[in-house]
Amino acid sequence: MRSWRTMEAERTGGRRRRVQKRLVWGLAAAAIAAGVTVAVPNGMQTPAYAVEKNPDGTLTVSLRDLDWSGGPQQFRQLADRIRAAGFTAVIDKIPPGKRCRLDRGVPLNQQSSGDGTGGYKYVMTHADAFLVEEHLPGPLRKGTAVQYAHYFKPSFIKGPVKPCDAA
Secondary structure, three states, X not given: OOOHHHHHHHHHHHHHHHHHHHHHXXXXXXXXXXXXXXXXXXXXXXXXXXXXXXXOOOEEEEEOOOOOOOOHHHHHHHHHHHHHOOOEEEEEEEOOOOOOOOOOOEEOOOEEOOOOOOXXXXXXXXXXXXXXXXXXXXOEOOOOOOEOOOEEEEEEEEOOOOOOOOO
């Protein structure tokens, strides 16, 4: 004769196996769905920027969905691409609590990309420059609880870039 414990173990053991199988199948389906969800947008997504040399010697920098508040790597990569094309790119590291003067150059005209995506482009000559002011984070100001944030101020400048003269 079977005891109550034997019957309970048999009953829950079968149920556990069914639940485990369902869990495994559910996780497998979720993994497949997640793989498809991630693969489709990444396969169709366009890069945040494009750098193209033009036959007339100018450089077109097209920007789309570029996160201007993003990390330093995206600005450095864009600056490296512009430099590799033979054009000027300046990245200034600004100490905490300092600011560059506002008149560092005339902003280069921004043009709509014209493809309905909200993107825009800049056409640079060899005299123009891509400028990024990287404001470094800093310690707390004396007597306040304010900390300087780490942020970036990118711009395209027509002609040469004037020095920062951080004050």
